[in-house]
Amino acid sequence: xxxxxxxxxxxxxxxxxxxxxxxxxxxxxxxxxxxxxxxxxxxxxxxxxxxxxxxxxxxxxxxxxxxxxxxxxxxxxxxxxxxxxxxxxxxxxxxx
Numbered sequence: 001x002x003x004x005x006x007x008x009x010x011x012x013x014x015x016x017x018x019x020x021x022x023x024x025x026x027x028x029x030x031x032x033x034x035x036x037x038x039x040x041x042x043x044x045x046x047x048x049x050x051x052x053x054x055x056x057x058x059x060x061x062x063x064x065x066x067x068x069x070x071x072x073x074x075x076x077x078x079x080x081x082x083x084x085x086x087x088x089x090x091x092x093x094x095x096x
Contacts, residue, residue: 019094020044028079028091037072039079041091051082 001009021027026041037055042048055071058078066074083091 015094019092021092021094023050024088025090025092026050026088027094029094032068037068037075039075041079041083041086041088042094050086050088051079053079053082 019027021042021044023043023045026043029038029040029042031038038052039054040052041050043050053075055075058071058074
């Protein structure tokens with residue numbers, strides 16, 4: 001494995017030891033690859049994803065010719081809308 005992947009896995013294990021999500025307060029996980037942003041709301045007790053979204057799945061009209069910071073804002077707005085539909089009011093942030 002590469003140095004970057006090793007460091008990310010060490011950080012992930014350290015944070016996950018302290019952060020856990022439930023159905024009423026799920027864990028919000030964000031991941032940024034070189035090209036795509038991912039966001040998920042995860043219920044760790046049942047081991048399932050409540051809501052998941054990536055910048056690839058955003059409408060092409062919205063995401064076309066946008067910078068990464070603008071895509072992150074759009075992704076945040078969309079994941080918040082989906083969370084409200086799933087009746088999620090709060091989330092625990094998990095930085096990976």
